[in-house]
Amino acid sequence: AxxxxxxxxxxxxxxxxxxxxxxxxxxxxxxxxxxxxxxxxxxxxxxxxxxxxxxxxxxxxxxxxxxxxxxxxxxxxxxxxxxxxxxxxxxxxxxxxxxxxxxxxxxxxxxxxxxxxxxxxxxxxxxxxxxxxxxxxxxxxxxxxxxxxxxxxxxxxxxxxxxxxxxxxxxxxAGVRLRDGDVIRPLSNPHSDRGGLSILFGNLAPLGAVVKRAAVISEMMVHKGPARVFDSEDEATGEIIKGSVKSGDVVVIRYEGPKGGPGMPEMLAPTSLIAGMGLDREVALITDGRFSGATRGAAIGHVSPEAAEKGPIAALRNGDRVKIDIINSRIDVELSDDEIAQRLSQLPEFEPKIKTGYLKRYVQTVTSAASGAVFR
Structure with missing residues (x-):
């Protein structure tokens, strides 16, 4: 009721x-x-x-x-x-x-x-x-x-x-006036001195990733933890429901970017589950997919290059130490450039989920999220 x-x-x-x-x-x-x-x-x-x-x-x-x-x-x-x-x-x-x-x-x-x-x-x-x-x-x-x-x-x-x-x-x-100084605060009294979004760069996202810093609690502005790697949203959702994700983890959902998805689906189910289970104060999530506008917490999306283009996110393995530093706009994994390159060289070529029709052509021509996921 x-x-x-x-x-x-x-x-x-x-x-x-x-x-x-x-x-x-x-x-x-x-x-x-x-x-x-x-x-x-x-x-x-x-x-x-x-x-x-x-x-x-x-x-x-x-x-x-x-x-x-x-x-x-x-x-x-x-x-x-x-x-x-x-x-x-x-x-x-x-x-x-x-x-x-x-x-x-x-x-x-x-x-x-x-x-x-x-x-x-x-x-x-x-x-x-x-x-x-x-x-x-x-x-x-x-x-x-x-x-x-x-x-x-x-x-x-x-x-x-x-x-x-x-x-x-x-x-x-010209001539408009402020009617409510709490809903729209004046410049003299902002919620924070920095804007609500940040672009993160690092060896995990050389071309960038995005986070809604306004929806991240202070304790998660800097976070380091072991990677829990999933190759699809469905796989991640199932494991989160089972309770496999623990406090301190960095959930990694890859092959959900513009090419990998295809179409860059939003990771609303995993982020909602993490928040609903009270883990958004202890668990971060990174993905080459995107998010719902309703997502909150340390959710970093649009990681570029994406896994389907052999971006560094494709090299991650369970247990790798990932550091997210939103304050300094960084996202890195504790691996050398040589280690990342070696792992990527061992990966098979990406196989699109859809091999016919319009979506096949889309996968062949879509660009990175860093440039808006547009047609070449």
């Missing part, structure tokens, strides 16, 4: 999930990119303002067409930079890195992963929504939405970029 009571009240209405998960993260970032009208990121689905906004958006699309303004006129290196600044202040989903890198590729913009860490280091975390905090998206909307957040960040944003409103970003956010 108690479970049923929770189930019928869990979703109060239509729309996306109520936290700062992937859908809401990207919806908010469309405002920062200049590709959406103000309010688009946070107005609830059942709010009358959403209907008005939809009508305004339709009219604006026709105006933009008439003026021959194209997406590439709006999506520029400066606007992508702005999106990452807002992403850091929100503590957005790790999937935002994939999507924004893919968008940069389509726009012909070179945007190195290292730049994301530079943004994180100088952008404070101002709004802490689920799963990192206690607030929900509706609270962010009531506090003034993304326009208010960007106004707090105005000294860190490129304000002269064009937006679909026909104005500059600076003009779009």
């Amino acid at each position: 108690e479970l049923e009571e929770l189930e019928v009240a869990a979703c109060p209405g239509c729309g996306s999930c109520s936290g700062m998960f992937t859908a809401n993260t990207m919806n908010c970032l469309t405002e920062a990119l200049g590709m959406a009208l103000s309010g688009n990121g946070t107005i609830p689905a059942v709010d009358a303002r959403r209907i008005h906004l939809a009508k305004d958006a339709g009219r604006k699309v026709m105006e933009l067409l008439a003026a021959e303004i194209r997406p590439r006129d709006v999506v520029t290196k400066d606007s992508i930079y702005n999106a990452f600044v807002v992403d850091m202040a929100l503590g957005g989903s790790t999937n935002s890195v994939l999507h924004l890198m893919a968008l940069a590729h389509e726009a012909g913009v070179d945007f190195p992963l290292e730049t994301i860490n530079e943004i994180s280091q100088r952008t404070p975390h101002l709004s802490k929504l689920r799963p990192s905090g206690d607030y929900h998206l509706e609270d962010l909307d009531l506090a003034g939405g993304i326009a208010v957040l960007m106004n707090e960040l105005r000294d860190r944003l490129n304000l002269e970029v064009r937006t679909v409103s026909g104005k500059t970003l600076g003009q779009d956010i």
Whole structure:
């Protein structure tokens, strides 16, 4: 009866999930990119303002067409930079890195992963929504939405970029005021001085990996432990349920990247089990797959190169000592470069799970997560 009571009240209405998960993260970032009208990121689905906004958006699309303004006129290196600044202040989903890198590729913009860490280091975390905090998206909307957040960040944003409103970003956010200094904190009182996401590099992820540092407790910001290696999500899930994963372990789930998955599935079941069993304070998880935006804990994803491309994660064996240092943006295994290379040379060639049709062609042409997992 108690479970049923929770189930019928869990979703109060239509729309996306109520936290700062992937859908809401990207919806908010469309405002920062200049590709959406103000309010688009946070107005609830059942709010009358959403209907008005939809009508305004339709009219604006026709105006933009008439003026021959194209997406590439709006999506520029400066606007992508702005999106990452807002992403850091929100503590957005790790999937935002994939999507924004893919968008940069389509726009012909070179945007190195290292730049994301530079943004994180100088952008404070101002709004802490689920799963990192206690607030929900509706609270962010009531506090003034993304326009208010960007106004707090105005000294860190490129304000002269064009937006679909026909104005500059600076003009779009002029005059908005902060309504709730806890849901959206001022720069003088951030949740942390660094942004909510970090890119990790090291001999385990030479091309990078991503973690939602905003959802990692302080005790797990630095963690060293033995690897528990699994070659699929299903294998890992089964062993976690059996209780095979112990305190201090580093769970490794590989061959779930863009090629290996194929399609880079999200590791929601393993991370949910680890959190549900109370192990998220003691166990880390790394994968060449990705995560749900609802994931919390020391969950490091998008490890690149992936196992299917003979990245170092493919060389890991049970018991190898893995060190995760989120504070210093590092992820390493206690093996020399020669040891890693020797192990990789002994591995058989990767055999795709699907050998026919569209997914076969996808596996042959998809790039690393580090570049957005796009087609070559």
